[in-house]
Amino acid sequence: MKVVTVCGMGFGTSLMLLMDIQSIAKNHGYEVQGEAVDLGSAKGKVCDFMVASSEISAELSDESVEVISINNLLDKDEIEAKVMPVIQKLHQRG
């Protein structure tokens, strides 16, 4: 399973988001591969789902995979509540 996390510049917040998602997934017993990129490189990236801040996610509406939108990037509870159902759904689908 692969996630692509996206921020405006691919410099900071996307990597922070990726590390949080991987650690949350691990706590639930899932291994998630990931890549942190800027908005320009995100379009068309091959992955199972994307995660971005709410501001950026609107720009990714054409993507073929699910795009999860996070309002508060510092809130691990919000990230967990939004990301885990998608990881579990993808896992069941195999």
Added chain:
Amino acid sequence: MLTLTEGLIELDVKAKDAEDSIRKAGQLLVNEGLADQGYVDAMVKGFKEVGPYIVVAPNIAFPHARPELGAKEKGVSLIRLSQPVVFGHPTNDPITLVCALCGTDSTSHIQMLQALADILRDEEKLNVIMNTATSKEEILSII
């Protein structure tokens, strides 16, 4: 991992808008020799072109630019505005705390960013930084 000094903190800063607040936070990086003026311009340009993606949480913005645009050392500055300003974010406006980030490559600042995030995730510490602190020393003492 977070090296904040008095020179990198300013409380109750007056900013007339989002750009002004980014410039004022960036100026601290310049004053302390962590970035040059071009880096501050690049942060403002990024905000204008890409939008308020730098707003990471309610009332908090992390302006930054690409390392090659004038970052000299990794670091962060922290300013608290006397009056919040609007950045144009769908859910997290208005902004009171502006932390300008700079890093010299795309990975070295990540630990710094994580350390900063951990502090701002701590409700008690966040309350001190956002509301109750009346001096820079008070902020340095909880970091």
